[in-house]
Amino acid sequence: GEEVAQTPKHLVRGEGQKAKLYCAPIKGHSYVFWYQQVLKNEFKFLISFQNENVFDETGMPKERFSAKCLPNSPCSLEIQATKLEDSAVYFCASSHRSLHLGGAFFGQGTRLTVV
Amino acid sequence: SQQGEEDPQALSIQEGENATMNCSYKTSINNLQWYRQNSGRGLVHLILIRSNEREKHSGRLRVTLDTSKKSSSLLITASRAADTASYFCATDAFYNQGGKLIFGQGTELSVKP
Numbered sequence: 001g002e003e004v005a006q007t008p009k010h011l012v013r014g015e016g017q018k019a020k021l022y023c024a025p026i027k028g029h030s031y032v033f034w035y036q037q038v039l040k041n042e043f044k045f046l047i048s049f050q051n052e053n054v055f056d057e058t059g060m061p062k063e064r065f066s067a068k069c070l071p072n073s074p075c076s077l078e079i080q081a082t083k084l085e086d087s088a089v090y091f092c093a094s095s096h097r098s099l100h101l102g103g104a105f106f107g108q109g110t111r112l113t114v115v
Numbered sequence: 116s117q118q119g120e121e122d123p124q125a126l127s128i129q130e131g132e133n134a135t136m137n138c139s140y141k142t143s144i145n146n147l148q149w150y151r152q153n154s155g156r157g158l159v160h161l162i163l164i165r166s167n168e169r170e171k172h173s174g175r176l177r178v179t180l181d182t183s184k185k186s187s188s189l190l191i192t193a194s195r196a197a198d199t200a201s202y203f204c205a206t207d208a209f210y211n212q213g214g215k216l217i218f219g220q221g222t223e224l225s226v227k228p
Contacts, residue, residue, distance in 0.1 A: 004157075033215065043158075043203070043218035056214030091157055099207045099216055100145045103160030 002026060004107035006092050007074075012113045013082045021110045022074040025094030031055070032075050033093040033104060034067060043091070049075065082114045121204060121219040129227050134191045136222040138204030139184075145207045147180055147187050148216065152201045161189075161202075196228045 005024040013019045025032050034046040045059040049069040060067070064082075069075040079086055089111045093104040121138045128134055140147070146165045150158040164171045164180045164187065171178045177190040191198055201223045205216035 031214075035218075040201070041220050043205075043216075045215040045217065048214040050214075059215070093158070099148075099214070103148050103150075103163050104158075104216065105160065106150075106157035108157045 004092055004094050004105050005074075006090075006107035006110050008110060009108065010111050010113070012115060015084060015114055016081050019079045019082050019086070019112055019114075021077045021090050021092075021112070023076070023092030023094075023107060024074045025092070026096075026105055029094035029096050029105070031095045031098065031104075032069050033095075034075075034077050035091045035093065036088045037091060037109070038088045046077070046090075079112075082112075084114050087112060087114045121202075121222045123222060124220065125223045125225070127225040127227065128194055130194060130196055132194055132226075134194050134198070134224055134226070136189045136202050136204075136224070138187045138189070138219050140187075140204075140206045140217075140219075141185065142206075142208050144182075147178075148205045148207070149176075149178060149187075149189050150203045150205060150218075152203065152221070154200070158203065191224075194224075194226045196226050198224060199226045200224060 007022045032049045036044045047057045047060045047067050048055040052069050064080045067077045089109040091106050091109045093106040095104040144166050146163050148163045149161045152158050162173045162178050164178050175192045180187045201221045203221045204219045
């Protein structure tokens, strides 16, 4: 498709439950990125992929967060044992080329609320 | 902490006026990008300026880059109510392999009709 599709739009989880977010990048884009936005301000980088390979995971809290981009499947971001502080909007983005060369296309985000 | 710092944090102007937002960053960069976020929506890529460029135009947008001061500005001319949004600068740092953008805190622009 011509836009980055994220599902679900909203997700509510009790503390300690698992949350799984999905992202379908734009067809033909090799790079996928996940960002976390808390309180409408700061965008925190989590992880990026080049095709199905992890490209940069320096932003991932390793203990509870994991992500995958498998061929012929939407990419996913999973949070095990959610905490209140995980409440945020999670954005997925994709780009055709490295960010050295162009900008990224962002999805509409998944709003995760942990109660 | 975020690479980019933006000022002002909030800006309110009348339709037809120009809006200028500034961004400062800390490390050497490959490029600097500006994005817009409408309330409750994702980011929309506006313009990219490479580290060897000083100025770039796109429609009503003008971006400048001063690598010696590690700063950039975004000028929106003849603003419209539809320009109301948050604007973020983002840097593609020189040391990384194009794997991530580092965002500023954003400027919230309100254009009153």
